[in-house]
Every structure is written in C-alpha cells, then in structure tokens.
Amino acid sequence: MxxxxxxxxxxxxxxxxxxxxxxxxxxxxxxxxxxxxxxxxxxxxxxxxxxxxxxxxxxxxxxxxxxxxxxxxxxxxxxxxxxxxxxxxxxxxxxxxxxxxxxxxxxxxxxxxxxxxxxxxxxxxxxxxxxxxxxxxxxxxxxxxxxxxxxxxxxKNFAATGSTEHRVSKALERVKAKQEGWQDRMQAGEWMEGQEAGDDIDAKLRAKGIGGATGGAGDVLARLKAKQAAA
Amino acid sequence: MTLDDLAFHLNEHAGAEGTTFDAVVTENDILEVVCSNNDEFPIHITRTETQLLSVTPLFSIAEVQPGKVDELNATFLRLSPAVPLSSIGLQGQTYILFGAMALSTRFDVIAHEIEVQAENTIEVLEAVEHLLA
Structure with missing residues (x-):
C-alpha cells in the first residue's frame, strides 16, 4: 500500500x-x-x-x-x-x-x-x-x-514574489498591539471596578481625615485673613 | 457536526478568556475562523469522513530569508513538541500550523482547540520571526 x-x-x-x-x-x-x-x-x-x-x-x-x-x-x-x-x-x-x-x-x-x-x-x-x-x-x-x-x-495571497516584505512581522505587530490594547482595557476595567467598590486609597485616607484634601473656601478665607493680619 | 453547524455555534460562543469567533463557510466548503485573540492569521477548518482538520497557513518558503530554510526547519522540529496540540508542516510551498480532531469531538473542546491554535500561531511565529524576510 x-x-x-x-x-x-x-x-x-x-x-x-x-x-x-x-x-x-x-x-x-x-x-x-x-x-x-x-x-x-x-x-x-x-x-x-x-x-x-x-x-x-x-x-x-x-x-x-x-x-x-x-x-x-x-x-x-x-x-x-x-x-x-x-x-x-x-x-x-x-x-x-x-x-x-x-x-x-x-x-x-x-x-x-x-x-x-x-x-x-x-x-x-x-x-x-x-x-x-x-x-x-x-x-x-x-x-x-x-x-x-x-x-x-x-x-494565493502569500508573497511568492516577496512583494509583501515583512508581512509576518507586520501582522505580528498588529496582533500584539491589539492584545496590549485589550489588556489595557482589561486593566482599566479592573480599576473602574475598584473605584466603584470604594477601593481608592485616597478615598480611604480622606475618610479617616488623613492627607490630601483641601479645606475648601473656609480655609482659603482663613489664610487670606492671616495674611491681612500679618501685613 | 457539519461545518455550517460549527460556524453557527462558534459565532455564538465566547471562550473562557473572552475570545470570540467570526466563522464563515467559504465557497470551497472551508470554514474560515477568525479568533479575536489573533485576527491576523485565520484558521481554516475542513473535514474528512473521520476528522476535522484545522489549518493555519503561516508563510511561504519565499518569505524565508535566503539561506535560512534549513535553520527554520530545524527550529520548527524543536518547537513542535512545545505545542503538542498543533503540528507544524509544509504544504506545497506554504508552512502551516495544523491540528486534527475526531468528528465526534464535543463543541466546547473544538472551540478550545481553535483558541489554542490561534495562540500557538503567535508564539510559533514569534520564535521564527528573525528568520523571515
């Protein structure tokens, strides 16, 4: 056979x-x-x-x-x-x-x-x-x-003549770029979920009265008054 | 399962990692599947009386750098055991990545194999990219 x-x-x-x-x-x-x-x-x-x-x-x-x-x-x-x-x-x-x-x-x-x-x-x-x-x-x-x-x-679409130079490399680049984009979107999605779940560390700190936050118009006015007194 | 059935199910399906499929049966009775995890190298599925064959044409011999064909072939032989679900071969002047499944294979297993083949294609091409023109 x-x-x-x-x-x-x-x-x-x-x-x-x-x-x-x-x-x-x-x-x-x-x-x-x-x-x-x-x-x-x-x-x-x-x-x-x-x-x-x-x-x-x-x-x-x-x-x-x-x-x-x-x-x-x-x-x-x-x-x-x-x-x-x-x-x-x-x-x-x-x-x-x-x-x-x-x-x-x-x-x-x-x-x-x-x-x-x-x-x-x-x-x-x-x-x-x-x-x-x-x-x-x-x-x-x-x-x-x-x-x-x-x-x-x-x-039939492949380069028998070599006219499409770096065809594979270019295609790989495109695939990888899409994969990275997809991974970025995944990360963004996770970040968003974290935000929505109250996972933001700044928010936690603020909740405990620590760091970062400005005191708003009241603080600004107090600062201005202090400057006026010093002048 | 006919190729039309397979196309219908694939278009409705999403893989474990969110991979989706665009499947079309062509005029030559070949099922062309584009996986979202690798949409540059479509997988061509065809069937015999006993098995489903999934083929990804990679590149032609003409695309290999001059004098590098032997090195490429040796690299492919070494790579082959690392991708046991897919085989690497030469069909005419075209290097292909292919797999075979029994016709009785369950749909979810077929979908998984296709997804793996799409991933393997990227890995295999990355490994030999430096030998291509």
Whole structure:
C-alpha cells in the first residue's frame, strides 16, 4: 500500500504546486470503488454463509434423528432375537444398516460443509481487514487533499514574489498591539471596578481625615485673613 | 457536526478568556475562523469522513530569508513538541500550523482547540520571526 510513500514521491517529483492535486482524483475514485466492491462482495459472502450454516445445522439435526432411530431399531431387533424371531430381526437389521448408511452420507456432507464455512469465514475476516486498511489509507489521502484545499485558499495571497516584505512581522505587530490594547482595557476595567467598590486609597485616607484634601473656601478665607493680619 | 453547524455555534460562543469567533463557510466548503485573540492569521477548518482538520497557513518558503530554510526547519522540529496540540508542516510551498480532531469531538473542546491554535500561531511565529524576510 504505502500511500504516504507514494504521496512523498509525488511531492518530490514536482507535484507540489499550490492547487495541484498530489493524488490523482481518479486514483481516489478507483480506491473508493474497490472498497465498495469488496464491501458488496463481503455482504453476499455473509448471506451465503448464513444459508450454508442453516444447511449444516439441518444436516446435524437429521444425523441426530437417524442415530436415535437406529438406536431404537437396535433395541427392537434385540427384542425380536430374544423372542426367537430371527427373520424379523434380520429385517430390522437391514433397516438399521440403511439408517447408518444414510447417517454416514449426511456426516460426510456435513463435514465438507463445515470446512467450507470455516474457509469462507476466514476469507471474510481477512477481506474485512484489507478493507479497514484501505479505508485508513483513503483517509490519509483525503486528509492531505483537505489540508491542501485549506492551505491553497490563503496561500494565493502569500508573497511568492516577496512583494509583501515583512508581512509576518507586520501582522505580528498588529496582533500584539491589539492584545496590549485589550489588556489595557482589561486593566482599566479592573480599576473602574475598584473605584466603584470604594477601593481608592485616597478615598480611604480622606475618610479617616488623613492627607490630601483641601479645606475648601473656609480655609482659603482663613489664610487670606492671616495674611491681612500679618501685613 | 457539519461545518455550517460549527460556524453557527462558534459565532455564538465566547471562550473562557473572552475570545470570540467570526466563522464563515467559504465557497470551497472551508470554514474560515477568525479568533479575536489573533485576527491576523485565520484558521481554516475542513473535514474528512473521520476528522476535522484545522489549518493555519503561516508563510511561504519565499518569505524565508535566503539561506535560512534549513535553520527554520530545524527550529520548527524543536518547537513542535512545545505545542503538542498543533503540528507544524509544509504544504506545497506554504508552512502551516495544523491540528486534527475526531468528528465526534464535543463543541466546547473544538472551540478550545481553535483558541489554542490561534495562540500557538503567535508564539510559533514569534520564535521564527528573525528568520523571515
């Protein structure tokens, strides 16, 4: 199988242009068709397996009935012998022989059928393993295809010619600037919350009558009066 | 979850750190997500039958300083284990940061992964910025 190895070979061989299919779409369709065919084949094999198993069960049941019948006739033949009915016993013995022949034939048929069933069962198991493996391979191919599709749509904008110098650096700068802006807003938000929660240290100090606060118009007037007195 | 569903939920969602998302499904069936924590490098989300792939195209080989590609590749290999949720790779001529999630991943986990990828993009680019033209 080695789909990955094939893909790498294709890549090294030059099938690496953006938009160019690494894996031939036809090859994928063929692989998909093979999987479907194999699944259908397994489906029919399972149906005939069921029919064969049913025949085998019927044969086993017939064999058991024949064995019971033969045992029953044996008892009757012995009874006939004990009663001195030699001729009757001989007739019963013939019947027993027929039953045993019949049973023998069915046993041969059953053994052959059983062998066939085992063979088909093993084949189904092995085909199922192959299908599972093919599916995994197909998924790898699809993954590469999808990755290629997802990459191609943007890569067209990339500088194949180097015309957009420092494109990545500029983009990174913009992202970082936005992140910083976002962090600043977060901090501002926290500060605001703090303010609203009465977390401002100045407010706390003022509340205790410590520092900072001006005394308002009263203080100013007192100061002016003091200046006037000194003059 | 389809890409349209994912777009709808992302547009309604806000991450744990207040990250918001602008998600649009493009014509090519790609979900383009711009995270508010990094709106310069959009994340492109696409899906296969089993997984969601999130891809951030970083820059092209042409944007690497002449003669510095080997050093850049070695730096990326060393960086990779430091950002275990995102892988670094080369797709065609473009370096990408990408992650993969199972389709069964819960929405809040997807949103978190996208947010982390957007952050990782900045960190990875900062680490190799000096090697770019």
């Amino acid at each position: 080695g789909v990955l190895r094939d893909m790498l070979t294709a890549l090294k061989g030059g099938a690496n242009e953006v938009g160019e299919a690494i894996v031939d779409a036809n090859a994928i369709r063929i692989l998909e068709q093979e999987i479907r065919d194999a699944e259908n084949a397994i489906g029919s094999a399972k149906q005939s397996l069921t029919r064969m198993k049913a025949s085998e069960i019927r044969l086993k049941r017939d064999m058991a009935t024949l064995a019971t019948d033969a045992a029953d006739y044996e008892k009757k033949a012995l009874a006939a012998l004990n009663a001195g009915e030699e001729a009757l016993a001989a007739e019963v013995a013939e019947r027993i022989a027929e039953l045993e022949t019949d049973r023998g034939e069915k046993a041969t048929e059953q053994a052959a059928l059983d062998a066939e069933i085992h063979k088909i069962h093993a084949m189904i198991k092995s085909r199922e393993k192959i299908i599972a493996k093919n599916k995994r391979e197909l998924d790898k191919v699809r993954t590469v295809q999808e990755l290629q599709k997802a990459t191609a749509s943007v890569s």
